[in-house]
Each structure stands twice: as C-alpha cells, then as structure tokens.
Amino acid sequence: SDQADALLNRYQDQSSAQSKSSPQSPLLSVVIPMYNEEEVIEACHHRVCKALDQLHDACEVVYVDDGSRDNTWSLVETLVSPRHEIIALRLSRNFGKEAAMSAGLKAAKGQAVILLDADLQDPPELMPDMVAQWKKGYDVVDMQRRKRFGESWFKRTTAAAFYKLINRLCDMPIPQNVGDFRLLDRRVVDEINRLPERNRFMKGLFAWPGFNRTTLVFDRDPRQAGETKWNYTQLLNLAFEGISSFSTWPLRLATLAGLVVCLLATVLTMTGGSTVLLAVLLLGGVQLLSVGLLGEYVGRLFIEAKQRPLYLVMQEERKPASDTWPETDIREAELC
Numbered sequence: 001s002d003q004a005d006a007l008l009n010r011y012q013d014q015s016s017a018q019s020k021s022s023p024q025s026p027l028l029s030v031v032i033p034m035y036n037e038e039e040v041i042e043a044c045h046h047r048v049c050k051a052l053d054q055l056h057d058a059c060e061v062v063y064v065d066d067g068s069r070d071n072t073w074s075l076v077e078t079l080v081s082p083r084h085e086i087i088a089l090r091l092s093r094n095f096g097k098e099a100a101m102s103a104g105l106k107a108a109k110g111q112a113v114i115l116l117d118a119d120l121q122d123p124p125e126l127m128p129d130m131v132a133q134w135k136k137g138y139d140v141v142d143m144q145r146r147k148r149f150g151e152s153w154f155k156r157t158t159a160a161a162f163y164k165l166i167n168r169l170c171d172m173p174i175p176q177n178v179g180d181f182r183l184l185d186r187r188v189v190d191e192i193n194r195l196p197e198r199n200r201f202m203k204g205l206f207a208w209p210g211f212n213r214t215t216l217v218f219d220r221d222p223r224q225a226g227e228t229k230w231n232y233t234q235l236l237n238l239a240f241e242g243i244s245s246f247s248t249w250p251l252r253l254a255t256l257a258g259l260v261v262c263l264l265a266t267v268l269t270m271t272g273g274s275t276v277l278l279a280v281l282l283l284g285g286v287q288l289l290s291v292g293l294l295g296e297y298v299g300r301l302f303i304e305a306k307q308r309p310l311y312l313v314m315q316e317e318r319k320p321a322s323d324t325w326p327e328t329d330i331r332e333a334e335l336c
C-alpha cells in the first residue's frame with residue numbers, strides 16, 4: 001500500500017542519512033579502545049600504520065581514550081600518520097570497553113571497520129587478510145583464536161564455558177572464541193549504531209545483524225606490555241549482561257524450577273509430615289531465585305528506561321593525513 005511504501009521510504013531515507021559512508025570515505029577505519037595503555041600506544045600506532053600502508057588506500061584510525069588515568073591521552077594527541085587520518089576521542093571518564101567501542105564505531109567513516117585491542121594481542125598485520133575477505137563479498141570477518149597465549153588456564157576454561165552456555169541460551173549463534181577483533185562492513189556498522197540499548201554486550205550485538213559472515217583463525221599473542229584491564233568481577237558481570245540481554249531463558253528457568261519444586265513439595269507433604277520443613281525450604285529457595293532473576297531483568301529495564309547516553313565525548317581531535325603538523329579541531333563535551 002501507499003502507506004507502507006511511504007514508511008519504507010522514510011526508513012531508507014533515515015538509514016542513508018545516518019550512514020556516514022560515501023565514495024570519498026576511507027576504505028577502512030580501525031577502531032582502537034584504550035584504557036591506561038601508555039606503554040603500548042607507540043608500538044601499536046607503528047604496527048597499525050605499517051599494516052594499513054599495505055592496503056595502498058586512504059584509511060583512518062580512531063583511537064578512543066576511555067578515561068585513562070595515565071598519559072594515554074597526551075600520547076594519543078601526538079599521533080600522526082603521513083597517509084592516514086587519525087581521529088582521537090577522549091571520553092569524559094572510564095565507561096568500559098563496550099562503550100568505548102560504541103563511541104569508535106559512531107565516529108568511524110570507513111567503508112569497513114576493524115576493531116582492534118591496543119595491547120597488540122590481536123596482530124594488526126592480519127588486517128590486509130581481513131580486508132581481502134571483505135573484498136570477496138563478506139560483510140563480517142570474525143577472527144577466531146586458535147591459541148590464547150599468555151592467558152591463564154582458568155581464564156581459558158571459564159571463557160569456553162561461557163561461550164557454550166550463551167550459545168545454548170540465545171537464538172542466534174555467537175561464535176566461540178571470537179573476541180571483539182573483527183571486520184564489519186559499513187552496512188553492519190550502521191545497523192549496530194542504530195541499536196538503542198544501553199547494556200552493550202558487543203559480542204552479541206556484533207552477531208545480531210547476521211549478513212554474510214566468514215571466520216579466519218589466528219593465534220592470539222600475549223599482551224605486549226601493561227596488564228589486563230579486566231578483573232573477574234567485571235568478566236562475570238559481562239557474562240551475565242551477555243546472557244540476560246540476549247535471552248529470556250533464565251526467566252523461564254525460574255518458572256520451571258518453581259514448577260518442579262511445587263510438585264516435589266506436594267509429593268513430600270503427602271508422604272509424611274516431617275518433610276514440611278524441607279518443602280518450606282525448597283519453596284523459599286525457588287522464590288528467592290525467581291525474585292532475583294526478575295530483579296536482574298527489571299534492573300536492566302530500569303537502565304534502558306533512563307535513556308542515558310552510553311558515553312560522553314570530552315574532546316575530539318582530527319588529524320588529516322599530512323606530513324605537516326595539522327590544525328586540530330577540538331570540541332567541548334559533546335553529547336552522543
């Protein structure tokens with residue numbers, strides 16, 4: 001109908017208006033979140049630019065300083081490249097890697113975007129291979145780790161268990177052992193940028209749009225310098241965020257457990273009086289569990305309902321590709 005056509009047109013207008021890509025866009029944007037990474041920045045910049053030079057095309061590097069408390073920002077400010085544009089974003093505080101990546105994805109203008117860790121655990125030298133896959137027509141190139149050097153047995157097993165669990169619970173497959181290191185085509189980036197949720201479990205969000213995907217396998221290097229920015233509480237939090245924002249299964253689990261315990265309690269009370277205490281305890285346990293689960297989801301609704309921005313950009317600098325020291329464009333605390 002006409003109305004449907006009008007709606008469709010409006011939708012298409014909106015998506016093209018929001019898309020930052022045009023024929024003049026850089027071929028590739030590399031988004032690098034950084035939190036207290038002063039020790040690796042220079043090595044990282046050097047290796048990234050060297051890898052980009054091999055593409056023989058104008059690229060862009062987006063550094064996002066996620067509220068570092070060391071010298072990260074003053075170092076990032078000095079970075080330039082003769083061939084590639086450097087964009088430096090400074091968030092107003094530490095918002096976490098997921099928010100920093102969202103900020104970088106919003107700022108990126110490239111026809112494709114690669115997300116890379118600053119600590120050089122994801123080798124920048126693989127970027128030309130990723131771009132080659134993209135040029136073959138894939139919209140997403142997931143980078144799967146074969147080995148995880150320099151990570152403890154405990155971290156590796158808990159990570160594996162997490163991927164197993166989340167894949168059981170979610171409707172769409174979240175690839176095992178694929179971190180945030182990946183290439184996304186512009187249309188996937190535009191879709192991810194449009195997702196409104198505050199709880200940003202990026203591994204789920206990256207899987208959500210679908211499109212044509214392929215996987216490259218690589219060996220993950222140990223951290224170049226500095227130490228991991230995650231502790232186990234944060235990882236547990238991330239895991240729970242991932243599960244609860246992509247699955248309502250835990251809620252159903254609570255209902256099922258409640259059902260089972262009710263039946264059990266009925267049977268027990270029918271077979272003898274002394275089991276009353278047991279029945280009460282069981283029921284109490286299931287009630288607490290269910291209320292807790294409800295609370296988790298209600299809490300997430302509460303966070304979504306507030307509609308707070310995911311992050312605040314305090315400062316933004318753009319350094320076009322040039323041999324001379326360029327003028328910088330500094331904007332004050334801008335809302336995203």
Ligand code: UDP
Pocket residue numbers: 032033034035036037066094095096097100116117118119121223227228229230
């Ligand atoms: N990072 C960030 N904000 C944070 C924590 C980490 O931007 O709050 C960045 C960090 O600087 C690095 C990447 O996220 O570039 C991955 O962090 P890390 O190496 O500490 O994680 P791991 O590799 O141990 O999982």
Ligand code: MG
Pocket residue numbers: 117119121223228
């Ligand atoms: Mg790391």
